Amino acid sequence: MEDDRADVNPDSIPELEMIYADMELMKERFAKLLLGEDMSGGGKGVSSALALSNAITNLAASVFGEISRLEPMPPDSKARWRKEIDWMLSVTDHIVEFVPSKQNTNGIMMEIMVTRQRSDVHTNIPALKKLDAMLMECLDNFKDQNEFTYASKDDAGAKSQKKREEEKWWLPTPKVPPNGLSDVTRKWLQFQKDSVNQVLKAAMAMNSHTLTEMEIPESYIDGLPKNGRASLGDTIYKNITVDHFDPDHFLSAMDLSSEHKILDLKNRIEASVVIWRRKMTNKDGKSGWGSGVSIEKREQFEDRAETILLILKHRYPGIPQSALDVSKIENNRDVGHAVLESYSRILESLAHKVMSRIEDVMHADNLAQNPSGDPKRNPLKDSASMASGKFPSAKEELEKLNLSDAPTSMTLSDFMGWTLDNEKESKQELSNGTETTTTEQLAKQPSATNSKKLSYLEKLDTLGGRSPSARQ
Numbered sequence: 001m002e003d004d005r006a007d008v009n010p011d012s013i014p015e016l017e018m019i020y021a022d023m024e025l026m027k028e029r030f031a032k033l034l035l036g037e038d039m040s041g042g043g044k045g046v047s048s049a050l051a052l053s054n055a056i057t058n059l060a061a062s063v064f065g066e067i068s069r070l071e072p073m074p075p076d077s078k079a080r081w082r083k084e085i086d087w088m089l090s091v092t093d094h095i096v097e098f099v100p101s102k103q104n105t106n107g108i109m110m111e112i113m114v115t116r117q118r119s120d121v122h123t124n125i126p127a128l129k130k131l132d133a134m135l136m137e138c139l140d141n142f143k144d145q146n147e148f149t150y151a152s153k154d155d156a157g158a159k160s161q162k163k164r165e166e167e168k169w170w171l172p173t174p175k176v177p178p179n180g181l182s183d184v185t186r187k188w189l190q191f192q193k194d195s196v197n198q199v200l201k202a203a204m205a206m207n208s209h210t211l212t213e214m215e216i217p218e219s220y221i222d223g224l225p226k227n228g229r230a231s232l233g234d235t236i237y238k239n240i241t242v243d244h245f246d247p248d249h250f251l252s253a254m255d256l257s258s259e260h261k262i263l264d265l266k267n268r269i270e271a272s273v274v275i276w277r278r279k280m281t282n283k284d285g286k287s288g289w290g291s292g293v294s295i296e297k298r299e300q301f302e303d304r305a306e307t308i309l310l311i312l313k314h315r316y317p318g319i320p321q322s323a324l325d326v327s328k329i330e331n332n333r334d335v336g337h338a339v340l341e342s343y344s345r346i347l348e349s350l351a352h353k354v355m356s357r358i359e360d361v362m363h364a365d366n367l368a369q370n371p372s373g374d375p376k377r378n379p380l381k382d383s384a385s386m387a388s389g390k391f392p393s394a395k396e397e398l399e400k401l402n403l404s405d406a407p408t409s410m411t412l413s414d415f416m417g418w419t420l421d422n423e424k425e426s427k428q429e430l431s432n433g434t435e436t437t438t439t440e441q442l443a444k445q446p447s448a449t450n451s452k453k454l455s456y457l458e459k460l461d462t463l464g465g466r467s468p469s470a471r472q
Contacts, residue, residue: 033048059085097119138354200348214329
């Protein structure tokens with residue numbers, strides 16, 4: 001044994017110790033998963049799916065935290081995230097399905113069943129890993145910028161912004177030059193925000209699709225009232241069932257001043273959608289869920305309710321999970337769905353936090369340029385690009401990221417060189433007489449008015465179902 005130790009290269013000892021430490025940590029992580037978080041071993045733990053979902057959620061919370069500043073992640077935190085999330089995702093390598101295949105046996109072609117990784121896992125895990133890498137690159141891009149910093153608590157500039165920061169008092173306040181950011185930095189910030197926004201929308205679409213694939217638990221259904229009016233309340237019910245329904249007018253009449261009130265409205269509407277859908281399946285009227293309201297009217301009410309849910313999802317992506325979402329996640333037994341839901345949810349949350357920090361810097365820049373004009377911004381409300389329009393599918397958003405001519409991530413110095421190159425190309429085209437006319441340019445662009453306008457249900461069909469949308 002001593003001779004064997006003598007043969008070991010001393011330089012490799014720290015590396016071996018690190019490998020052994022990782023092995024012990026991996027054993028601990030997977031032991032908790034196998035025990036279902038019941039460390040007594042008494043068999044009272046949660047399901048494997050929920051244990052893995054909680055493990056991924058807790059890992060992200062401990063590594064990323066609040067994302068209080070726009071700066072690269074510490075190398076040790078980034079290495080820990082890469083290592084441990086790969087451990088969690090390794091489970092999906094063994095989630096398989098049977099598919100038919102042909103095999104030549106002694107000159108005879110036979111059809112047999114073989115296993116391959118389940119299609120939803122095989123498609124979505126690499127896509128989520130790409131979104132993960134893009135967010136890490138976005139944070140890394142802020143290492144070169146030096147135009148804005150973060151003020152200390154005693155800084156006079158920080159105190160001047162406390163009115164806007166009251167709802168986020170624990171976060172450091174961005175500090176920009178007296179005259180604001182330079183034009184290049186301002187455009188670069190907008191570029192970063194747009195890139196993160198694409199990641200946010202793709203993660204939201206993946207999470208929503210995964211949740212639609214989960215069954216609604218009986219425990220959730222048992223706790224519902226017998227009709228939609230009781231769930232919504234008289235005022236909301238009347239506003240949804242009016243002859244001429246306008247979702248924007250409906251929301252303007254609602255009190256959406258806090259997260260709690262928005263979540264309460266979302267819970268009520270999701271519950272009413274489940275009730276109405278169940279009543280439509282009980283057409284004989286013998287069940288206690290039956291009703292005298294016509295099927296056509298009930299479908300119309302359901303469509304209106306889901307439209308409101310879609311708008312809430314766009315406008316307030318930072319809202320916590322609804323009661324329906326929580327119930328689905330807690331009662332889910334599909335490990336593949338658990339991994340996809342939790343991974344997409346934490347990426348959605350991370351993208352939303354990064355966007356919020358970018359918007360904080362933009363707000364500080366606006367204050368520096370217009371000290372007297374301080375528009376009150378709703379801290380719950382996200383960018384305008386998320387407030388309207390068709391909710392995209394994950395596939396559409398990933399195709400945008402893959403096919404976009406512009407790079408999805410670049411540092412400030414890269415951005416400056418990129419914009420200068422574009423300006424040179426534009427000037428060269430002008431000098432060569434190759435500039436297209438305005439009419440030709442407009443003809444090349446897809447017309448928003450000519451594109452097919454999908455109903456909300458058709459939009460949800462692209463996501464695989466008609467279940468209510470959910471943030472996480």
